[in-house]
Amino acid sequence: MKILVLIGNVPDTTTKVKFNADKTAFDTNGVQWIINPWDELALTRALELKEAAGSTIESIFVANVGRSETEGTLRKALAVGADEAIRVDTDPKDAFYVASQLAQVAKGFDLIFAGIEASDYNGAAVGGMLAELLGIQSVSAVSGIQIESGNLKISREIDGGSQTLAMNLPLLAIVQKGIAKEPRIPAMRGIMMARSKKLTVVAPMEVETLTSIVTFESPAPKAACKMVAEDQARELIRLLHEEAKVL
Amino acid sequence: MNFEYSEEQLMIQQAARDYAQRELIKDVLERDARSEFPAEHIKNLASLGFMGMMVDPKYDGSGLDAISYVLAIEELSKIDASASVIVSVNNSLVCFGLEKFGTEEQKQKYLRPLASGKKIGAFLLSEPEAGSDATSQRTLAEDKGDYYLVNGTKNWITNANSASTYILIAQTDPDKKHKGINALIVDKNSPGISLGPHEDKMGMRSSDTHSVMFTDVKVPKSNRIGEDGFGFKFAMQVLEAGRIGIASQAVGLASGALERSIAYSKERKAFGTVIANHQSVAFKLAEMAVKVENARNLCLKAAWLKDNHQPYGIASAMAKQYAADIAMEVTTEAVQIHGGYGYVKEYHVERLMREAKLTQIYEGTSEIQKIVISRDLLK
Known part of the structure; x- marks a missing residue:
């Protein structure tokens, strides 16, 4: 069995978000890049499945759409334990564009993991689009994957409970948090070996983008917090009624 | 001149930071209060490759450069200097000397388990009356033909209890002063070795520090590092x-x-x-x-x-x-x-x-x- 994990290159979650002057692009100056947290958990689960006793998984590939500066993120995935990486050499313009680029490198895999969303633009669209473009089944909001004697068992959180599905391969699993406990820390040898693992760069296809960004708006700054002493309940109610207007 | 870190160095720094801020932080205060050795953390750090960072991978080390080592130790120490001194002693005082000066046989037998962190090492130099003045070694390693007979006491030994392998500095020929000192690899389980009580320290409280007493401990000649009398130079390096x-x-x-x-x-x-x-x-x-x-x-x-x-x-x-x-x-x-x-x-x-x-x-x-x-x- 061959697994592909889609890897998003996203700003570190503690990044201070700034935009360019006309507010049409994110200012990437000084930004540290990481593996999209959902993708990192997906990779962790893929590695656990590969290492499990009796596993028939031969290899785990990782793939992203991005320029050469995103290779650090792919190499981190290799350091953690992925076997090979593929990078489609273009900017990830929108979800359809990214899904289309990935479709050319995602053929022939038995199981594909996509994070449910990316922590930068939170589009939550690439996984489903890619499955459609590949013509394979997909299941969303996956919070657990087990392989028991070659059979795939998928669990999902649904409104008011959970659901367990038996699925056939090939499959694209759109995973959410809970798929793995926490991301792995790469071992030192893994880091040192990452550069010697294969990273294939693929030229992009001609694909039209379907969306363009008109403008970004930062949220209004949070109002200052007002502290009310514990014996001033009447004052608290007055503030909630007259100032916050929530009562 | 280049002040930029390589991609690997940054990844190693991040890995150490992640382990420290995600794991060491959880129980660092309790371990400090209880003077408790971080056994589970050391096992985890070993499996990540932090116990033999600069050792050649052919001896089960991680093959990192010293820059990476500096970055990793800094990150661990921001959160837990007790854990980092256990790591540092194993890396710099034990693995380094064994790899640089040990025989192939010594490396296969002792360095491999130390570099992979399956075992922990300790470096025994300080004595009750020889700290900074390391030339005045009173612990004796008498030459008895095919073995050394060791008697004496070592003080302030980091990892003394948790270590399996000791690198011992001892005097073989007092007449030759520091040129009569030898460095010996000693199995902690050797008969005649006993530990003093756990030192109740001001800080670094979860690293285990003891004095170590040697009474007629036999150490095979094959466990000497370098030529006869090389011990002081070895210790200084x-x-x-x-x-x-x-x-x-x-x-x-x-x-x-x-x-x-x-x-x-x-x-x-x-x-x-x-x-x-x-x-x-x-x-x-x-x-x-x-x-x-x-x-x-x-x-x-x-x-x-x-x-x-x-x-x-x-x-x-x-x-x-x-x-x-x-x-x-x-x-x-x-x-x-x-x-x-x-x-x-x-x-x-x-x-x-x-x-x-x-x-x-x-x-x-x-x-x-x-x-x-x-x-x-x-x-």
Whole structure:
């Protein structure tokens, strides 16, 4: 069995978000890049499945759409334990564009993991689009994957409970948090070996983008917090009624 | 000249940071309070490759450069200097000397399990009456033909109880003074070895420190490192490398205290504004940052020299002396910035201050480093 994990290159979650002057692009100056947290958990689960006793998984590939500066993120995935990486050499313009680029490198895999969303633009669209473009089944909001004697068992959180599905391969699993406990820390040898693992760069296809960004708006700054002493309940109610207007 | 880290170095720094901030932080206060050895953490750090960072992979090490080692030790030390000294001793004082001077047979038998972290090592040099004056070794390793017979006591031994392998420095021929000293690999389970009580230390409380007593302990000749009488030179070379580790630890203590002080001063309010807006605090932070940066650069310079096979003894002495001294200053200022909160354990900085003190004492006091540096200036 061959697994592909889609890897998003996203700003570190503690990044201070700034935009360019006309507010049409994110200012990437000084930004540290990481593996999209959902993708990192997906990779962790893929590695656990590969290492499990009796596993028939031969290899785990990782793939992203991005320029050469995103290779650090792919190499981190290799350091953690992925076997090979593929990078489609273009900017990830929108979800359809990214899904289309990935479709050319995602053929022939038995199981594909996509994070449910990316922590930068939170589009939550690439996984489903890619499955459609590949013509394979997909299941969303996956919070657990087990392989028991070659059979795939998928669990999902649904409104008011959970659901367990038996699925056939090939499959694209759109995973959410809970798929793995926490991301792995790469071992030192893994880091040192990452550069010697294969990273294939693929030229992009001609694909039209379907969306363009008109403008970004930062949220209004949070109002200052007002502290009310514990014996001033009447004052608290007055503030909630007259100032916050929530009562 | 290039001040940029490589992609691997950054990944190693991040891995150490992740482990420290995700795992070590969880129980660091409890372990400090209970003087409890971080056995589970050391096992995890070993499986990540932190116990033999610079050892050649053919001996089960990670094959990293010294720059990466400096970055990793700093990150671990920001959170838990007890864990980092266990790591540092195993790496610099034990694995380094074995790899550099050991025979192939010694490396296969002893270095491999130490570099992979399956076993832990300790370095036994200090004695009740020989600390800084390492030439006055009283522990005897009498030459008995095919073995040495060891008698004596070693003091302040980090990892004494948790280690399986000891690197012992002992006197074979007192007439030859320091030229009669040998370095021996000793199995801790050898008959005749006993430990003193766990030392109740001011800081670094979760590393296990004991005295070790040797009574008629037989050590095979094949366990001697280098030629007869090489022990003192061996110890000095090992300590030269060890200083880089302790200097990096001191940098971590200082930078950890600085990071906590920055965060605290942006939250804590006094006189109607966060205390970071008071120049007295902001200037303290600036001064602390300059010291940390200077100390880190000294460590990196020493590491760079080591990586490039150039003499690094003076550079590592400068790094150790300066980093240890500023660690004490910076952690003390961090407590001051935190005020009353800095004096209670929950806020960590009082622990960092207690730990910083030891970096001025062990693996060569600040005064010994100044002797090393000044002798070089005046020769």
